Amino acid sequence: MEIIRSLKRFEPLPSSVLTIGSYDGIHRGHHEILSAVVNHAHARSVPSVLVTFDPHPRHILDPNADKLSLIMSMDQKMGIVESLGIDLVYVINFTEAFSKTTAQDFLDQSVVPFFNPKYLIIGYDHHFGNQREGSPQFLDEYCMHHSIGLEIIQPVSDDGHSISSSRIRQLIQDGFVRRANFELGSVFGFIATVIHGAGRGKELNFPTANVVPVEKNQLMPKPGVYFTRGRIIGLQAYGMCNFGTRPTFDEHELVLEIHFFHDELDNLYGKEIRVEFLERIRDEKKFPSPEELKSQLQKDKLRCLELQGKYE
Structure with missing residues (x-):
């Protein structure tokens, strides 16, 4: 082309x-x-x-x-x-x-x-x-x-609604990424750069890659936890991400951080990855303690691993 x-x-x-x-x-x-x-x-x-x-x-x-x-x-x-x-x-x-x-x-x-x-x-x-x-x-x-x-x-209609960019944009902003992906005919995602984070995930034994979209006007999904897929340096890796303010730690800045289920992905700082949002898992929530957050993250990971079989 x-x-x-x-x-x-x-x-x-x-x-x-x-x-x-x-x-x-x-x-x-x-x-x-x-x-x-x-x-x-x-x-x-x-x-x-x-x-x-x-x-x-x-x-x-x-x-x-x-x-x-x-x-x-x-x-x-x-x-x-x-x-x-x-x-x-x-x-x-x-x-x-x-x-x-x-x-x-x-x-x-x-x-x-x-x-x-x-x-x-x-x-x-x-x-x-x-x-x-x-x-x-x-x-x-x-x-x-x-x-x-x-x-x-x-x-083209889906469930009685005409498919349009404005409708898909609203679906993504409301967290309905699975429905948005169906109407797109492809998976919603974007290219992002890995940056240094606060290291919260590592402290919880859930090391994460903090990323920022390359496109400055990139549409972002509703804050929450998502089952995701990443494409980087020739590899495809599934994982889960949190997009939000990390309320358990009383923080307020929106951050996108991804925990990959792939041991070989390490030292990603400065690299570009494609992040794809497959399904929404839950809303972001403030937990009474980091230990309770860690317990919930373990449940989230099990749920994502169950979903992974649908996409492989």
Whole structure:
């Protein structure tokens, strides 16, 4: 898969099948769209193209609001896009000036002259261009005028709810990571750097790796204990993590610390690992003493080891 961020030296394609979108957290609904793009492109023997944006448009359009937490980093998204078979991704630098581009000008200046789409596929709720004027209705007229085929992909539902990035974000924030993983079609997780911690886990005979996400706007799950999987230096290791403030020790700063069930993982400081949240075990709780916390951690570990068989 080829990824481009500028069209200055790009040789226009004679034809393509194309989709447009921010794709914040590529979920099963997005899979439907991207798979349709790939299938139609194969049928026509032309390249499949995704046009997307970085940073997320909300980070530019709502500068005074809280930053939108990202379900996936751009690198994660590109990995999934490539696995689905897309040939070419054009990543547009989304700026305040670009946000004022009309839908018509965007297609006329940045899409059609370079990618010559013969077939365009978008999600049912997708909008683009200044004031979100590039609606499915707008595209219907535009594509008809330019002899471009258009397909609108309807929502994918789960348990009576339409799958969407906003719904998945809320599921993760509420701790329902297993349901979020199902709707994503992949496991929620991120790349993180191992840092030095306070050594609380080691004192309890549960040594942990304290980590911070590489993506500064990374979405985090609801505080609590989770069954997790880590991928590092060629190894896959299961474990359990606590995301919270460690109330038993009267601390207040949110910390993510992981205890791996793998003896060979040692001296991880400064290394990057992928942390994946498989299932939620329990809420974070203040215990009367470190010994009672240790007893609960032993129960948590047994529960995680029981779950591990489902994922191996």
